[in-house]
Every structure is written in C-alpha cells, then in structure tokens.
Amino acid sequence: MDENCYLEVDVNGEEVFMVDKRVISSYSGKINKLFSKSNKTHHLKVIFHDFPGGAANFELITRFCYNKGKTANINPSNISNLICAAHFMEMNKFFAGTENLCEQTEKSLQEIKYWTWSEVLVALKQCQNLLRKPISSIILDKLSDSLIGRIASSHETSPCPSFSSPESPGFRLSCETRSSESFKNGVVRTTYWWFEDLVALNTRVIEVLVRSMVSKNFDNAIISKFLCYYQKSRFVTASSGEKSEMIETVVDLFSALDISYVSYKSLFEILRVGLNISLSHICRNKLESMIGSLLDQVTLDNLLVPSPAQKSYLYDVDLVVRFLRTFLRKGVCCVPLSRLKKVASLMDFYLVEIAPDPHLKPSKFLAVIRALPDSARDSLDGIYRAVSLYIEVHSTLSEEQKMAVCFGLNYEKLSTETFNHLIQNKIFPPKSITQALICRQRKLKSLLQDTEQVATTNRPSRSSQIVPKGRKGGGSQQIVLYARKLNLSDENEKLKAHLQGMQWRVSELEKVCRKMQFRMAKMMKSRLSSRSNARSVPKICS
Known part of the structure; x- marks a missing residue:
C-alpha cells in the first residue's frame, strides 16, 4: 500500500x-x-x-x-x-x-420472519446499545414487531385459546379459568414463557416493546404481570440510577394500561421501593393517582406507609389524603355508592389505627375525616370511636383543640347506642356533649313534625283531628292520640308502625332532655363553686 x-x-x-x-x-x-x-x-x-x-x-x-x-x-x-x-x-x-x-x-433484515426466537432476541440485545443512533428506531420497530407476533402466535396455538374482537385488528390474549391445577400450571407456562427471556433487555427496549403491545391491543393483564416480573427480576442487581429509571419507566407504562388490569399490590410494592430512591415528581404523582383510583380494593396494611424521614408522626397521613382526593377527583356523584362505602369503611379502620400516634396533629387527623363526605357513611360510629381514642391519647390538648377534633363528628349520624355512650364519655369536652344533645333534640323534633304532617294528611275524618282542650304533654300525647283514633286500613299499617316508633323516640327525647337539664344545672353549680375557690371548671361528665 x-x-x-x-x-x-x-x-x-x-x-x-x-x-x-x-x-x-x-x-x-x-x-x-x-x-x-x-x-x-x-x-x-x-x-x-x-x-x-x-x-x-x-x-x-x-x-x-x-x-x-x-x-x-x-x-x-x-x-x-x-x-x-x-x-x-x-x-x-x-x-x-x-x-x-x-x-x-x-x-x-427483511428475512427476519425466518429467524428463530433466539436470533430475534440476540438482535434486540445488540440493538439496545444503539438506541441513540437515528437508524436504530427503524431496526427496533421491525425486531419488536417480529417478537410480539411470535408471542401472539404462541398464545393462539396454546391450549388456552386467544381471540380477537371483531372490531379490533390486534391481539386479545386471555383464557377461561379451569378447576384442574395441572391445566392452570400449563396455562401459566404457556402464557408467561417469554417473561424470563425479556428480562435481559434494558428499560428503553422494554418501553418500545410494551408500547407496541398496547398499540396492538395486547391483553393489558398480561402486560401488567410482565412489568411487575421485570421490575422485581432486575431491581436487585441494578444500580441506584438504573433503579430510578426502571421504576419511572414501569410506572409510565402502567399509566398507559387499563387501570382495572393493574394490581394495586404491585403499585404499593413499587411505592414502598420508591421511598428509598429518588423518583421524579411526575412519577410519584402518576403512581399515587393510580393507587387512588383503586382505593376501594386496598387493605389497611397497604395504607400504613411510614412517614417521610423528616416527619415525626408514624404514618404518612398526607399520602392517604392524596389517595382520597384522587379517588373523588371526578366528584362524589361519579363514584358508585358501593365503592364509596368500601373506602369509607377502610378509612374508619385507618383512623382508629393512626389515632394513638402521639405526634399526629389534630389538623392531619381531621383532614382524613373530612376527605370523605358524610354521605359516604350510613353511620359515623366508626369515626366516633377514632375521635374518642384520639382525645384519650392526646390528653394534653386544649379544650379548643378537642372541640376542633369533635367538629369532625356529625351527631345526627350516630346510632342511639353510640350517642348514649358519647353523652357519658368523660373525655369529651362539655361543649361537645351539649352540642350533641341539642343536635339530637333538633333531629327528634324534626322527625316529630314530619310524623304529625303525615298523620294530618292521612286523617279519615275531621272529628278525629280534634285534640281535647287543656290536654298537655306536647307531641308525644298527640302521636298517641292519632295512633289510637285513626281508623287505619291494612294499607296504612306501615303508617301505624311509624307512629308507634315515633312515640318511643319522643319518649327517648324527653329522657335525654331531662338528662341535659340535670347536667346543665350541675355544670352551672360547678362553675359557681369554681369561681369562689378560684379553680378550673371540672368536666361535667363523671
């Protein structure tokens, strides 16, 4: 040369x-x-x-x-x-x-259809080091199409048949559930045989493959399981930077799926893992949003996420409040009542769990209570138990702080048994008990008026409407009179039962009012005594 x-x-x-x-x-x-x-x-x-x-x-x-x-x-x-x-x-x-x-x-490259599965994988592994080259995207698209086509073909020829929607040109991979355990194991091997082979590919190639699967209407449940398997398999040996990139890629791909096919357990596992690594704000928002939309499926253990390191309280209450806001982001009216009640029941248990935390501030405790409307619960007995426990543990709270916590209670939605327990509860502030009594009195009077209106509407004759002059006793005696004098037919038996029930309720109202008068008198006596002795006012509940 x-x-x-x-x-x-x-x-x-x-x-x-x-x-x-x-x-x-x-x-x-x-x-x-x-x-x-x-x-x-x-x-x-x-x-x-x-x-x-x-x-x-x-x-x-x-x-x-x-x-x-x-x-x-x-x-x-x-x-x-x-x-x-x-x-x-x-x-x-x-x-x-x-x-x-x-x-x-x-x-x-056009001869790719004659390549074996292993040869396609080899080419993909080589291609993952060339992703920054302009021409690499064309190669990767052809390789991924070939790979996904082979996965789909394996399902179509497996004992678990694949089918496509007439309206959709893509793949739909699913199978019926059978009782035979051997059949189930065979289906698992047939359905997920490719998981292990794809674990060797980096996150950039996986992202291209999964997005291609989604565009071809590949079964979202299978994609979700693969992403979980991929993240668990590679996470242990990955560097800190690779872990962050992997988690963010997996979360981003999860958000592209139908959320109903994503396991809330997998999302919580990723969330707990993400607490120890640096994740972008966008990634955390996506992850929390997905969990919030599945909140009616989660368990109490899932919600007990430790608080951030710089916080003194035990559990991350702010995180749960964000879950609740996401769950209700479209409005209460858009959430089925059955799902709403499941979440409300879950929050009752959660409130009882966090109430004993001595470092939990009243504002955060109240934020969990108020995150759901009262309409989500048939009864607020569960919230009452949590509030009672919180006040008992946080005995150093001022009367104003205790009252602020009690504002989370709607006394009208307490059962009779719980209400009776409340008015005898020594740890509740006197003002709260007084408000509860007034609220219950107002509610019973309202029910009484409604009943009188129903009775008036259904009177059979004018003479039966007359109340003897000089008769005293208020609404309870009028209800008794109506219940006795009304010549109710079989169709009005329900009304009769309602009137008799109201008679009992008004009797209970009178008992409660007498108790209230007694306690108010006792409270006034105690105040007069405390002024003379220059002492603090004692609690009225004993």
Missing part, C-alpha cells in the same frame, strides 16, 4: 486501524468528504468516538471495502451494528456495481 494512502483510524479509543484511504473512501461518503479536498498526504488520522459496534464492527466494515463490496457475514448477531455503522459511514452512495452495504443489511 502506498505510504501516501495510509489512513489511521482510532475507533472509540479501543483500537487503531491502518487502512487504505482510497479503498475506504470509495465506499464511505463520510471518509470521502473528510479527505477529498485535503492536500495533506502524510499522517492522515481520523478519530471516531461513537462508532456503532466499536472496533470489532469497524473491522467488518473494512473487510466489506477490501472485498469489493461483498460480505457473507451478515447475521442476527451483527446486523444491527452493521446497519448503524453503514449509515454512520454513509455507505449508501459510493459503491457502483452491486448493492452497497446499507442495501445489503436492510435486505437481510
């Missing part, structure tokens, strides 16, 4: 090649452009920092050039590198006589 034609090529710092400039430039547009106008003939050198496939791949390129544009070594293990290198060296214009390297490699 003429000394003036020597070209020194440093490939990614791995190896230095001495090649004939004339031979290489006749096939490479890049080399031709670099030296065609150069007058320098000695010590020619070019340095490549990002040559696709490194030194080994450059050697294949030089062999192609020295072999007059012929190569018999294009195969699945090097085709991705060769395609990228051919485009990098611009080997698509400067060869006359036969096909240039770009044409040869792309023609070989």
Whole structure:
C-alpha cells in the first residue's frame, strides 16, 4: 500500500486501524468528504468516538471495502451494528456495481420472519446499545414487531385459546379459568414463557416493546404481570440510577394500561421501593393517582406507609389524603355508592389505627375525616370511636383543640347506642356533649313534625283531628292520640308502625332532655363553686 494512502483510524479509543484511504473512501461518503479536498498526504488520522459496534464492527466494515463490496457475514448477531455503522459511514452512495452495504443489511433484515426466537432476541440485545443512533428506531420497530407476533402466535396455538374482537385488528390474549391445577400450571407456562427471556433487555427496549403491545391491543393483564416480573427480576442487581429509571419507566407504562388490569399490590410494592430512591415528581404523582383510583380494593396494611424521614408522626397521613382526593377527583356523584362505602369503611379502620400516634396533629387527623363526605357513611360510629381514642391519647390538648377534633363528628349520624355512650364519655369536652344533645333534640323534633304532617294528611275524618282542650304533654300525647283514633286500613299499617316508633323516640327525647337539664344545672353549680375557690371548671361528665 502506498505510504501516501495510509489512513489511521482510532475507533472509540479501543483500537487503531491502518487502512487504505482510497479503498475506504470509495465506499464511505463520510471518509470521502473528510479527505477529498485535503492536500495533506502524510499522517492522515481520523478519530471516531461513537462508532456503532466499536472496533470489532469497524473491522467488518473494512473487510466489506477490501472485498469489493461483498460480505457473507451478515447475521442476527451483527446486523444491527452493521446497519448503524453503514449509515454512520454513509455507505449508501459510493459503491457502483452491486448493492452497497446499507442495501445489503436492510435486505437481510427483511428475512427476519425466518429467524428463530433466539436470533430475534440476540438482535434486540445488540440493538439496545444503539438506541441513540437515528437508524436504530427503524431496526427496533421491525425486531419488536417480529417478537410480539411470535408471542401472539404462541398464545393462539396454546391450549388456552386467544381471540380477537371483531372490531379490533390486534391481539386479545386471555383464557377461561379451569378447576384442574395441572391445566392452570400449563396455562401459566404457556402464557408467561417469554417473561424470563425479556428480562435481559434494558428499560428503553422494554418501553418500545410494551408500547407496541398496547398499540396492538395486547391483553393489558398480561402486560401488567410482565412489568411487575421485570421490575422485581432486575431491581436487585441494578444500580441506584438504573433503579430510578426502571421504576419511572414501569410506572409510565402502567399509566398507559387499563387501570382495572393493574394490581394495586404491585403499585404499593413499587411505592414502598420508591421511598428509598429518588423518583421524579411526575412519577410519584402518576403512581399515587393510580393507587387512588383503586382505593376501594386496598387493605389497611397497604395504607400504613411510614412517614417521610423528616416527619415525626408514624404514618404518612398526607399520602392517604392524596389517595382520597384522587379517588373523588371526578366528584362524589361519579363514584358508585358501593365503592364509596368500601373506602369509607377502610378509612374508619385507618383512623382508629393512626389515632394513638402521639405526634399526629389534630389538623392531619381531621383532614382524613373530612376527605370523605358524610354521605359516604350510613353511620359515623366508626369515626366516633377514632375521635374518642384520639382525645384519650392526646390528653394534653386544649379544650379548643378537642372541640376542633369533635367538629369532625356529625351527631345526627350516630346510632342511639353510640350517642348514649358519647353523652357519658368523660373525655369529651362539655361543649361537645351539649352540642350533641341539642343536635339530637333538633333531629327528634324534626322527625316529630314530619310524623304529625303525615298523620294530618292521612286523617279519615275531621272529628278525629280534634285534640281535647287543656290536654298537655306536647307531641308525644298527640302521636298517641292519632295512633289510637285513626281508623287505619291494612294499607296504612306501615303508617301505624311509624307512629308507634315515633312515640318511643319522643319518649327517648324527653329522657335525654331531662338528662341535659340535670347536667346543665350541675355544670352551672360547678362553675359557681369554681369561681369562689378560684379553680378550673371540672368536666361535667363523671
């Protein structure tokens, strides 16, 4: 080789090649452009920092050039590198006589349908190192289409049949549940056989594959299971940076699925893992939003997430409040009542669990109570138990703080048994008990008025409406009179039962009122005594 034609090529710092400039430039547009106008003939050198496939791949390129544009070594293990290198060296214009390297490699890629599963995987693994190259996306799309088609075909020929919706051209992979355990195991092996093979691929390739699956209507339940399997399998050996990238990719892909096919347990596992690594704000919001939309499925243990390290309280209450806001983001009216009641019941248990935390501030405790409307609960007995426990544990709270906590209670939605317990509860502030009594009195009077209106509407005759003069006793005696004098037919038996029930309720009202008067008198007596002795006012409940 003429000394003036020597070209020194440093490939990614791995190896230095001495090649004939004339031979290489006749096939490479890049080399031709670099030296065609150069007058320098000695010590020619070019340095490549990002040559696709490194030194080994450059050697294949030089062999192609020295072999007059012929190569018999294009195969699945090097085709991705060769395609990228051919485009990098611009080997698509400067060869006359036969096909240039770009044409040869792309023609070989068209034979992908004859490759084995293993060969496609090998090509994908090679391609994952070339994702920053412009041409790599075209290669990756072809490889992923081939891979997904083979997965779909395996389901279609398996004992668990696959079917497609008439309106959808894509895949729909699912199977019926059978009682036979051996059949179930066979279905699992048939359905998920490809999980382990794809674990070796990096997150960028997985993202391309999964998004392609979603676009082809691949079964979201299977995709969800694969993402969980992938994250668990790779997480242990991944670096901290890889862990963050992996979690964010998996969460982003979960958000592209039908949320009903995503396991809330998997989401909570990812959430707990994410507490120890740096996740972007967008990723955390997506994860919390998905969990919030599935809140009616979760258990109490799932919600007991430790608080951030810089916080003194035990559990992350703010996180649960965000879950609740997400669950109700479309409005209470848009949430089925059955789901709403499940969440309300779950929150009752959660409130009892967090109430004993001595570092939990009243404002955070109240935030959980108020996150759901009263309409979500048939009874507020569960909230009462939590409030009672909270006040008992936080005995150092001021009367104002205790009253603030009690504002979370709607006394009208307490059962009679719970209400009776409240008015005898020594730890509740006197003002709260007084408000409860007044509220119950108002409620009973309202019920009494409603009953009197019903009775008036259903009177059979004018004479039966007359109440003897001088009769005292208020609404309870009138109800008794109506219940006795009304000549009710069979159709009005329900009304009779209602009137008799109201008679009992009003009797209870009178008992409660007497108790209230007694306690108010006792409270006034105690206040007068405390003024004379310069002592604090004692609690009225004893």
